[in-house]
Amino acid sequence: MSDPAKPTETLRALISRGVTHVVGLPDSISGPLFHEAVRHPSLRLITVTREGEAFALATGLWMGGASPLVVIQNTGLLESGDAMRGTALRIGAPIPILVTGRGYTKMRTAGVAPEGPLSRALLTRADVDTTAVFTERTLEAWGVPFRLCEGDDDPAEILLEVIDAAREHDHPTALIVARALT
């Protein structure tokens, strides 16, 4: 758990861009951000029961004048297809999405490229978590621009760029984080 007296860089990024609500479901990567968001006086944390809810809820927040951020794992992203299509994408709502990337380490260790062919052999491999295999190609199929953050990349810095891009283009825009948040 993060130190409550020392806001993380990710939280600072959200505050600096006027994000008002964090909407989503936590995992081990985003957990510290949820702990911080629930305590922060200028942020409101809305925990949903299923990730698809988050896109409709965030779109409603935007319609009401708020500035939400959706935070979900990539498994939940895959669950969210029609909800994202029919709300944030269809309405053209400038919603940034922080997608934590389950399976990226296994995918890299196995030497699998996310853009490679989807053979039965790949999709049934025990040493590959196919959540990562499907994440980027799913975002591409849905027309959601995204940035990938792994290794030494700075998630807070890229998150700022993603928030700005969502607002500039009036379009949901994603950041896939396949490392710890700072």
Added chain:
Amino acid sequence: MLTMAQLLEPLRRHRTDQVVVTTMSAARPWGRISDHPLDFASIDSAMGHGADLSLGIALARPERKVICLNGDGSMLMTLGTLATVVGSGAANLILVVCDNGRFEITGNQPVAASGRVDHSGLAEAAGFRTVFRFDEPHEYAGALPTVLAASGPTFVHALMKPGREGPISRSSSEDAPYLRLSLADAARSVRGALLGRLPL
């Protein structure tokens, strides 16, 4: 059992400055009797997510009540939303489930467990502060001012007669004015009204 007209006409009379979000078989009938800047049809949108979207508006505008006219089939698609509503503490959301036991606009096929799901019981179990159940038109019409004034989140289970609404589109041929806009333009129109950029 209520007809859609028996549900909507009293609401039109008592509605003041609330946001009204409609879905499925309520969308077109509401748009025929109401043309308000804060009407929004969750049509050409996401299956079953009208209540989530309504919750988002309610959380962004806590000073204003938001009424969601949801279908029972739509509600069953996202039952988890009941917990999300309660967890969010949105005191200004009024979630109405129009329970006709049918997928009316696709031809009145029965929903799963049609007539056996107690939606008001689900809402009570989820922790809604105020729950109403109506199957008699006069009782509903008489109680509506109390429903609208209640401290929420509020859930209304309206037992409905199946109607005959057909498939709904967003096009210039729709007789409900708010269905002539694209979903994106309709959302921006409501947003503009809520932010004071359009007259209410």
